[in-house]
Amino acid sequence: xxxxxxxxxxxxxxxxxxxxxxxxxxxxxxxxxxxxxxxxxxxxxxxxxxxxxxxxxxxxxxxxxxxxxxxxxxxxxxxxxxxxxxxxxxxxxxxxxxxxxxxxxxxxxxxxxxxxxxxxxxxxxxxxxxxxxxxxxxxxxxxxxxxxxxxxxxxxxxxxxxxxxxxxxxxxxxxxxxxxxxxxxxxxxxxxxxxxxxxxxxxxxxxxxxxxxxxxxxxxxxxxxxxxx
Amino acid sequence: xxxxxxxxxxxxxxxxxxxxxxxxxxxxxxxxxxxxxxxxxxxxxxxxxxxxxxxxxxxxxxxxxxxxxxxxxxxxxxxxxxxxxxxxxxxxxxxxxxxxxxxxxxxxxxxxxxxxxxxxxxxxxxxxxxxxxxxxxxxxxxxxxxxxxxxxxxxxxxxxxxxxxxxxxxxxxxxxxxxxxxxxxxxxxxxxxxxxxxxxxxxxxxxxxxxxxxxxxxxxxxxxxxxxxxxxxxxxxxxxxxxxxxxxxxxxxxxxxxxxxxxxxxxxxxxxxxxxxxxxxxxxxxxxxxxxxxxxxxxxxxxxxxxxxxxxxxxxxxxxxxxxxxxxxxxxxxxxxxxxxxxxxxxxxxxxxxxxxxxxxxxxxxxxxxxxxxxxxxxxxxxxxxxxxxxxxxxxxxxxxxxxxxxxxxxxxxxxxxxxxxxxxxxxxxxxxxxxxxxxxxxxxxxxxxxxxxxxxxxxxxxxxxxxxxxxxxxxxxxxxxxxxxxxxxx
Numbered sequence: 001x002x003x004x005x006x007x008x009x010x011x012x013x014x015x016x017x018x019x020x021x022x023x024x025x026x027x028x029x030x031x032x033x034x035x036x037x038x039x040x041x042x043x044x045x046x047x048x049x050x051x052x053x054x055x056x057x058x059x060x061x062x063x064x065x066x067x068x069x070x071x072x073x074x075x076x077x078x079x080x081x082x083x084x085x086x087x088x089x090x091x092x093x094x095x096x097x098x099x100x101x102x103x104x105x106x107x108x109x110x111x112x113x114x115x116x117x118x119x120x121x122x123x124x125x126x127x128x129x130x131x132x133x134x135x136x137x138x139x140x141x142x143x144x145x146x147x148x149x150x151x152x153x154x155x156x157x158x159x160x161x162x163x164x165x166x167x168x169x170x171x172x173x174x175x176x177x178x179x180x181x182x183x184x185x186x187x188x189x190x191x192x193x194x195x196x197x198x199x200x201x202x203x204x205x206x207x208x209x210x211x212x213x214x215x216x217x218x219x220x221x222x223x224x225x226x227x228x229x
Numbered sequence: 230x231x232x233x234x235x236x237x238x239x240x241x242x243x244x245x246x247x248x249x250x251x252x253x254x255x256x257x258x259x260x261x262x263x264x265x266x267x268x269x270x271x272x273x274x275x276x277x278x279x280x281x282x283x284x285x286x287x288x289x290x291x292x293x294x295x296x297x298x299x300x301x302x303x304x305x306x307x308x309x310x311x312x313x314x315x316x317x318x319x320x321x322x323x324x325x326x327x328x329x330x331x332x333x334x335x336x337x338x339x340x341x342x343x344x345x346x347x348x349x350x351x352x353x354x355x356x357x358x359x360x361x362x363x364x365x366x367x368x369x370x371x372x373x374x375x376x377x378x379x380x381x382x383x384x385x386x387x388x389x390x391x392x393x394x395x396x397x398x399x400x401x402x403x404x405x406x407x408x409x410x411x412x413x414x415x416x417x418x419x420x421x422x423x424x425x426x427x428x429x430x431x432x433x434x435x436x437x438x439x440x441x442x443x444x445x446x447x448x449x450x451x452x453x454x455x456x457x458x459x460x461x462x463x464x465x466x467x468x469x470x471x472x473x474x475x476x477x478x479x480x481x482x483x484x485x486x487x488x489x490x491x492x493x494x495x496x497x498x499x500x501x502x503x504x505x506x507x508x509x510x511x512x513x514x515x516x517x518x519x520x521x522x523x524x525x526x527x528x529x530x531x532x533x534x535x536x537x538x539x540x541x542x543x544x545x546x547x548x549x550x551x552x553x554x555x556x557x558x559x560x561x562x563x564x565x566x567x568x569x570x571x572x573x574x575x576x577x578x579x580x581x582x583x584x585x586x587x588x589x590x591x592x593x594x595x596x597x598x599x600x601x602x603x604x605x606x607x608x609x610x611x612x613x614x615x616x617x618x619x620x621x622x623x624x625x626x627x628x629x630x631x632x633x634x635x636x637x638x639x640x641x642x643x644x645x646x647x648x649x650x651x652x653x654x655x656x657x658x659x660x661x662x663x664x665x666x667x668x669x670x671x672x673x674x675x676x677x678x679x680x681x682x683x684x685x686x687x688x689x690x691x692x693x694x695x696x697x698x699x700x701x702x703x704x705x706x707x708x709x710x711x712x713x714x715x716x717x718x719x720x
Contacts, residue, residue, distance in 0.1 A: 022585050027553055034545045038371040038538055041379060041528065048381040052373060059372045078586050105369060112368040139455030140357040149365045156370065173587050 004227055011169035012162075021170045022077065028163040029074040029090070032097075036070065039063025059104055062097075069093045072213075081191045084171075084178040088221035089213075091171040098164045105157060172228050179225070192218065251412065255571040262416045262571045267325040274323070293339045296431070300342045303349050333420035336427020344434050348487040358456040358490045359442040367539045375538040376445040376531040383466065383532075385473060391529035392470045396479065399497055399526065402504045414511050415561040415573045422507055425555040429499050429548050436543075437491030444492040445534040462489040466533030494543030495536040501526040502548035510556070511563060557581055 015024025042060035045052050052060075073090030076083050140148070182190055196218075199210050234240060255262065301311060318338075321327040331338075364374055403426065410418045443456050446465035464471065464483040471480050501523050508519040523545075530536045561576045582590040 020581060020585050020587070022587060023553065023557060023581075027550065030549050030553075031546050034542055034549065035370075037524065037527070038375060038542070040524070041375045041531065041538060042371065042373060044528075045373075045378045045381075048378055050373075050378040050381045052378075056372045078584055078591075080586060080591070083586055104372070108369045108372055111372075112365050138352065138355070138358060138457040140359045140362075144357065145359055145361045145365075148359060148362045149369070152362070152366055153369055170587070177587065 004229075007165075007168065011165055011172065013169065015166055021166065021173065024166045025087075025170045026074065026077060028166055029070050029077075032094070032163070033067060033070050033074065036063045036067045039067075055104075055107060062100065066093055066097055081178060081181065082195065084174050085192060085217040085221045087167075087171045087174055088224050089217045091167050091224065092220040094167050095164060098160055101160065102157065105153065109153065171224060175221070175225055175228060192221075251569050251571050253571075254567075254569055256574050259574050261573055261576065265325045265329050269325065270323045272325050273328055290335075293335055296339050296343055300346045303351075304346050305349055333423040334427065335423075336431055337423055338427075340427050340430040340434060343431065343438075345487055347434065347438055347491075350438065352458045355458060356439060356441060358458070359440070360447065360453050360456050363442050363492060363537045363539060364445075364448060364453075367537045371538055374445075376534060376536065379528060379531045380445070380466070380534050383469065385469075387532065388466065388469045388473060391466065391532045393529075394501070394522065394526040395497060395529040395533055395535070396467060396470065398522070399500060403500060406504050406507060410507065410511060411570065413569050415563060415567070415576050416570055417559075417561050417576055418511075418563075421555050421560040424559060425507075425548075425551050426500070426503050429503055429551045430496055432551070433494050433496045433499050433544060433547055434488070434491070436494055436547075437488050437496075440493060441490035442492045443490055444540075445531075445537055449534060456490060458490075460489065462486040465535045467535075492536055493540045494547055495530060495540040496544055497530050497536070498523075498527060498541040499544035499548045502545040503552060506548065506552045510560065 012024075013021070015021055015027070039060040039062070042052070042056065043064065069090050070093070073083075073086045076086040079086075196214060199207075199214050202210055301315065304311060318331075321331045367374055367376075407419060407422060410422050444465070446463045447456065450463060461484045464479040467479040467483065471478055505519040505523045509516040512519075527538075527541050527545075530541060531538060557579055559578070561578055564573065567573050580590075582588045583592040585591055
């Protein structure tokens with residue numbers, strides 16, 4: 001309860017202060033899907049034989065797993081009343097993804113500076129390459145590169161946090177609207193129940209997958225409805 | 230002389246075909262799709278004087294002209310050469326015949342001018358080159374150096390596979406796409422493409438100049454050693470293509486590239502993403518195919534060691550954001566019932582309130598992805614249920630009636646006649662039906678409606694619609710007395 005009420009204080013009502021939230025969510029989901037494509041290319045190391053450790057594998061697999069949920073949410077963004085549950089699932093996935101992402105960012109910072117970065121030798125090389133003072137001035141100094149890397153990491157993390165707030169805010173408004181529309185709708189069954197009937201009639205692997213996803217969507221919708229109450 | 234050329238078969242046959250497939254779509258009084266063939270400069274000057282300038286337009290033109298002025302100053306050629314070039318350009322902007330294209334392609338010209346003169350910017354003005362930021366950011370954000378992952382193994386087959394999108398399609402696709410947008414898109418669609426494509430590239434090149442960074446091939450050649458502006462570029466993996474084909478197609482070009490340290494953002498990725506976004510706008514039915522092209526190009530860019538993955542995402546995100554801006558501010562709505570440019574009798578832009586799911590003005594769109602044949606779909610169409618008193622009026626095939634806007638108009642008027650004859654037809658609901666039909670087309674997503682490629686079908690359905698219209702008129706209300714609800718969107 002306390003988390004939800006303090007969240008209310010910071011949830012943006014418009015994207016960047018002046019753009020309708022749904023455009024913000026389109027941008028957020030689009031950018032996220034593009035970023036998650038990295039998992040697909042990372043996993044290609046099975047074929048190329050480039051060494052990856054367990055945590056890198058896990059990261060790539062997680063990225064690939066989230067893509068379908070984001071794509072589904074983006075496609076159904078304007079598809080009422082189904083968008084409420086699609087967006088609910090995407091929001092839950094996004095929030096978890098943000099938390100996991102922060103830990104991974106910290107791990108990968110450690111990974112880069114411990115194994116990939118060659119700063120000691122590099123520093124020596126840069127110091128020794130004084131053959132031409134003019135030319136070396138054209139290359140960014142080690143401190144500058146470190147500064148740019150660190151500040152970009154912080155900015156990207158901040159943007160990611162803001163994106164999480166945007167999608168949370170949108171889903172909250174959507175669920176609220178969905179609830180009020182249900183209230184004024186005189187039909188005995190909700191659209192979700194009708195969709196469930198259709199989905200449960202499908203068979204095969206596709207049917208099982210659809211049932212599983214539908215179950216997840218309803219669960220995350222219920223969870224978020226309770227959370228925002 | 231010239232008339233005999235015009236009458237010759239070589240000219241006549243293509244014109245007849247063009248007329249048959251495209252111009253015949255035109256509504257007689259519509260001038261919407263017409264081009265200007267005027268060559269009188271005074272028309273442009275009068276237009277210019279009468280124009281009401283918005284703040285956005287002032288910002289747009291002053292930004293672009295300041296960049297052109299910068300290029301004009303720094304380009305190391307005599308003013309005797311530069312001034313005539315500028316004058317020729319100005320003339321193209323003044324002639325109505327050429328200005329209808331040139332004005333809207335101004336962002337593209339500005340980008341090209343800046344890109345090709347980037348090497349002429351004095352070295353002392355340029356910021357210091359980053360060598361380590363991109364690989365570091367790539368590892369921090371994506372877990373590894375993905376370009377390294379993909380370039381570990383190289384074979385001639387993969388070289389060719391990578392070269393096709395990177396070295397061939399990338400350069401030709403925008404031209405083909407521009408032609409498609411002109412022919413099959415709504416009028417003014419091409420302007421939006423020029424705007425989005427030009428600004429994306431321009432912002433990309435500005436970023437590359439202000440944040441110079443080395444590409445993966447640099448790390449492969451020099452490690453993480455400091456870079457300087459006297460270094461030559463490298464064709465990266467495209468060098469292998471030159472070796473394979475036996476002639477110098479890329480090595481010289483890339484070695485003397487104007488922007489050697491322009492790794493971030495990748496404009497290969499930016500252009501491909503922009504192509505894909507516009508193709509999805511124009512032909513949404515094939516969007517999986519279009520995105521397949523983008524993923525193919527991304528792979529080839531990393532395989533050829535031209536960019537880090539973060540550069541690709543930088544380019545794609547830049548493209549996506551510029552596209553979203555264009556889409557909600559400039560881009561006309563594609564009407565899937567219209568076959569080509571000449572089928573349109575009006576151009577609509579996206580009405581943001583009607584596509585905002587949170588807004589009370591939201592107009593629901595039918596969902597084609599999952600065609601659930603359930604009565605629940607009618608929850609989306611409150612007008613039907615509220616005003617037809619239980620009689621649902623969607624039991625006729627929309628697809629046989631209107632494929633183009635023109636026929637949908639006649640459809641509406643003939644309905645009004647039918648209404649007068651048969652009073653049992655609920656008139657409100659029919660009008661709403663047509664209204665919704667039109668509003669539906671304002672959505673850019675979810676349009677698995679027939680593609681414009683199916684032109685033969687189009688011809689057939691237009692003729693078929695004549696008979697079904699007559700049927701409707703003669704049978705009056707009996708056609709609408711449907712008791713069983715059926716899918717509204719039967720297209």
